[in-house]
Amino acid sequence: MLTSYRRTGGSTFRRSIKGSSKPTTGSRRTRNVGDTTSLGGGLAGGGADGVVGDVTIGAIGKQDPVAALSAICSEIADRAAREQRDLLPKELLAFQKAAELIANERAGEIFAGDASSSSIGDLLTADAPAEFGIGNSILDAVSKVTDYVRNAVSTLGFDAVRGKLSPAVGLFIGDVFVYLKEGEIRQKIRAEVRGMLTKAHEAAKAGRGPLVIVGHSMGGVILVDMLTNPGASQLPADLSVDALLTVGSQPGFFATLDLLAPNPPNGSPRRRPDCVKNWLNVFDPIDPLAFRTDMIFEDAEDFAFNSVTGIIEAHSKYFQRPQFYARSRKRLRELKVL
Template identity: 30%
Template sequence: MPLVHVHGIDNRTPQDPEHVAVRDALYRQHVLAALGCDQGKTRVWSPWWGGLVAEPAWDWASLDLAGMERLGGAEDASAADAAVLDVAAQAGAAEPDRVLIAAAATSLQWAIDIVCGSLVGTEDELREGATFCGRATAYWAEHSDTGMRGDGPAVFPWLAEVTDDTELLERLSTELETWRPTEKTNIRTCAAGWETFGVASGVPRAARSVLRRLNSSAARAVTRGGAALLRGRPTRRLALLLGDVMGYFAQRDTAENSSIIALMSEAFDEAVGHAQQHGEPLVVVAHSMGGNIVHDLLSHFRPDLHVDLLVTAGTQIGLFEELKLFRASDRLLTGAGGQKVPALPNVSRWLNVVDPADPLAFAAAGVFAGAEDLNFGTGAWWAHGGYVTSPYFHHRLALRAAEGER
């Protein structure tokens, strides 16, 4: 079964192969398994469009404030607030071997997501680590009713017995070895993925390696603080966000078939051919700016392409349509009288995932007919970049995908 993943901003090449390996393993283990894919025929396409956007002509000189003369006045008014957050961050960093314990005190799934997002190792080790995290997520979901019955030590009393992060992972591994999913949990979404990738007894090596990476920056994530949020200086990532968005639209509007659209068309054509060859559905997952590009592709440039399941996460499609930024946008069509943009005839199902903590995620169902908005709440300040390496995201997505197959 083919799946096309379309990335968002700040991706020039596969700069983080570990992130990609974990992401693709989670796709295979969850949503593709839920749709009944043949694991031996599964393939994930990742067209890297970011490298086709112009690079900065002065090597980011616009970000350099060194030597700049002060206009005058007091120091940045946010400095005091930033100091408060620094204290909170240091409180989490004071015990670096208890970062996961601190997270699990609020939510065991939070700790699992931190592990999965930090996995390191070979491709096989990463797959094994992702499988471990996926099974742990199903264990958490069953025991807590996906958090509805509570979380942390109140639901998992053994959390109060562990004294450091190594012990936490060891105990979680023991719990998983003795746990057997119920019929409700053991749908094909999870079981097929676990059987395919397998998990040896004990904590996978890739998960153990996480403990060496959890430093003060990870502790800041656990405390949900981080003074950088209040220090409003533009960063290279923010600059790339602006540059990639404007660069895509400038390129798209100067040529009917831009190099980005051409790259996307090629990847989609290959994926469609693979789907037809094996008689399987085509799944497309688009993150952030990738969702806007995919909408342009399917609504204007390549309406001949058919997608069985489109998943958009942390995207701005609803906002961009309200602003009439797409090539297919009709400026005469507004929300007056309850009107919506007609559903794309070449997309069988569209799930739009929004984390309320993600400032770059927008709803789509109020604008587009056929769009299903799904709330995926994490409350995390890193929400925008955390969708595709979160096993909980993949677990919930697989359940929704399976519902569409019934």
């Protein structure tokens, strides 16, 4: 998915299109392994020995409240999607409460005391009108996340889901070949992206806020490919991107295969696009379709986004977690983009 943002005061406008660090050169890798900065929150291991003993969500919340709280909210959103409905008022309030706590470094409050499903639900809906109650959907979400934790930390988990994962990987590879092959479909994709980028660029020039672009999965690859050589992509000559976020994406991997556009002459073909001031690459360590970039591209920064979920779900969960928005906003403020 590719998303372009422009901000006006407190509002954010978004448009999206959905697409479906160095690999081995000596010891260099693009896979999501090794030491990186954390975007904030997560389960990168368990205790000091990397083993998680108690896998209830309450226990996980005491270890890493941000990741646990985000996982609960993601399951709340998933349930609404499965039931083909909007979030209920109590569910929306719980999500908003979680985002506020994460932004204010207070996520641990939800997992104080016994951290049972009911106590977590009570705290998430503490500010809701009495008639809303906790609701079965919130209690069910708190309980169900424990299953995801067990899947994520189990060494048997990958073998159990391999058959389900393979079709998803196949579809992704199909999307890659469609984009990389010169032809009408590739040009249509680039034209759509070009239109969105141009519109957002014009809004930024008009003083309506910084230009922050987000690309998920193949959307991030397309963005890096086009922004690396904006002239060949027919983008505005004065295009200036304040921040590029690639999320669960693969530009590092495809760059090492020489499948992306090289930088213009007289420069390294492995540097951050010249029109991009800041590049943050966010990945979940258990996302099989997410790759690092900082060992391939100069001036790209990788941020681990560890979450409580299963291997199959990891690739699509980034934007359902309040920690993604709270932590990304914090990083952008540190860079003085926002």
